[in-house]
Amino acid sequence: MSKKIKFTNLYKLIPEKKKIxxxxxxxxxxxxxxxxxxxxxxEKKFSKFVNSKYTVSVGNGTDALEISVASLELKKGSEVIVPVNTWISTAEAVTNNGLKLVFCDINLDNYSLCLKDLKKKINSKTRAIIxxxxxxxxxxxIGLKKICKNKNIKIIEDxxxxxxxxxxxxxxxTFGDIGTFSFFPGKNLGGFGDGGAxxxxxxxIYEKCLRYRNxxxxxxYDHNFSGRNSRLDCIQAAVLEIKLRSYPNVVKKRNQLANIYFKELSKIKKLDLIKKRKKNIYSFHQFVIRLKNRDKLIKFLKKSNIDTMIHYPYMLxxxxFFPSGxxxxxxxxxxKKILSLPISEEHKPSEIxxxxxxxxSFFK
Ligand SMILES: Cc1ncc(COP(=O)(O)O)c(C=O)c1O
Incomplete structure (x- = not known):
């Protein structure tokens, strides 16, 4: 195969172009x-998809987080815990609301909050976890909610x-108090521009968020407080509604491709994969591997015309300008150890x- 394997090809990711x-x-x-x-x-269709009572569409995923934190009206000095491996927006939502940002370690089985460390980071000032x-x-x-029980700690899921x-x-x-989404074009469900929910x-919380976005x-002219302008526009909403209809197929295809990686790569001892759990459905926005010689592998794959990316090359x-943790x-x-491999519904199993x-062959 001499053809280039791109990380993603956004144009190919837009089925139903005529309808749109x-x-x-x-x-x-x-x-x-x-x-x-x-x-x-x-908004109604998205609520149905996630099975939540209310959806407030907004301008982007960063605003979704910032508005969500604002809607909780936390006291000055409150601490909010955020995993240290995430996109910057999750942390900005805390600092831009004037609250204290506390970083939590992640666990290497699922790259999310390490609950053992989380227990150590919670104190009497902790008012929210993202x-x-x-x-x-x-x-x-489920583990996170157990830890937070009876502690007056709000949960915003990014x-x-x-x-x-x-x-x-x-x-x-839908496990915590609020969930936030991004519809950035490169996301699994992406618009033709910025968007969020x-x-x-x-x-x-719903009414507070409605007011914040407007x-x-x-x-x-019914202003109760000084909010902001963060609206999803109609073109984005229409694109997203059409794409949402066939979105379950996107999840299916990504899982099919991820299973090829699991089958082929789990044999390699010098490389770590996530630990999948049966009760979970994964949407595989990225397929991330972890290894020592990461940069060498990037170069090796590049020579075979295979694109890769890193999410993210630094911890927050x-x-x-953020706390050192x-x-x-x-x-x-x-x-320096993680690498995202191509995975997208336009990829063919043969490419994976x-x-x-x-x-x-790199490891042989
Ligand atoms: C984990 C995470 N949170 C928040 C955001 C912010 O979304 P947006 O780019 O729509 O503002 C992103 C987008 O990259 C993200 O990956």
């Missing part, structure tokens, strides 16, 4: 670009990478076999 263009044409003719039934229709279902792998929400990820058939984002079963108002405590042992220098066999 037809819908966009209608929107342009109606000139209904902001608000209205196109937005509420997508587990991240990174790479489409669910955090241990599901930016986890559309369709479930534990015991229950969608992530907040899901919750609490009417109080200058503190539920309707025109390595960024100077304590006892982050599992995640120490993790950014090709990548796997190249990795096998």
């Amino acid at each position: 263009l037809k819908k966009i044409d209608i929107i342009i003719k109606k000139s209904q670009f902001i608000g209205g039934d196109i937005i509420s229709s997508f 587990p991240v279902h990174l790479y489409g792998i669910p955090s241990d929400m 599901c930016a990478q986890a559309h369709g990820t479930r534990i015991n058939k229950k969608h992530v984002g 907040i899901v919750t079963n609490s009417k109080k 200058h503190g108002a539920l309707k025109k 405590n390595e960024l100077k 304590k006892n982050l042992n599992n995640s120490y220098k993790l950014g 076999y090709f990548v796997s066999r190249k990795i096998q």
Whole structure:
């Protein structure tokens, strides 16, 4: 196979292009670009998909997190715990709300919060925790909720990478108080631009978030506080509603490809994979492996025209403006060991076999 294996090909990831263009044409003719039934229709469909009472669509996944934290109205000095291996937005949501950011270590079986370390990081000032279902792998929400029980700690689940990820058939984002999503184009469920959503079963939080996204108002000129402007626009909502219909097939295809990697790579002793659990449904936003000679493997695969990426090359405590953290042992220098392999619904099984066999030959 001499063809290039791209990490993703966004153009190929857009099925039903005709349906989408037809819908966009209608929107342009109606000139209904902001608000209205196109937005509420997508919000209803998304609520049904995750099985949550309410969805508030917003401008992007970062705003979804920031607005969610704001909606909890936590006292100044409150501490919020965030895993140290995540995209910067999860931490920004805490600092941009003027709260104290506390980093938690991750466990290497699922790259999410290490519950052992979490117990040590919780104290009387801890008011919220933001587990991240990174790479489409669910955090241990059942274990996390047990730890938080009767402690007056709110849980916001960052599901930016986890559309369709479930534990015991229950969608992530519905275990805690709030779930947040990103519809950035490269996400498993992505729009034609930025987009995000907040899901919750609490009417109080729902109404607060509705107001936050719209200058503190539920309707025109009904401002209760100073909020912001963070709206999903109608074109994005229409694209997402069409893509959502066939999204279960995306999850199926990604699992099919991931299973090839599991089968082919689990034989390699010098490489670590996640530990899959039967009760979970994974959405495999990324397929991440961990190894010592990571940079050598990147070069080796590049020579065979195989693209890879790193999510992420640094842990957030390595960024100077964030706290340096304590006892982050599992995640120490993790950014130098992890590698994301191509996995996307446009990839053919033969391509995944090709990548796997190249990795096998690297270790021979
Ligand atoms: C884990 C995580 N949280 C939050 C975000 C933020 O989403 P957005 O890019 O839509 O603001 C992302 C997106 O990259 C993400 O991966």
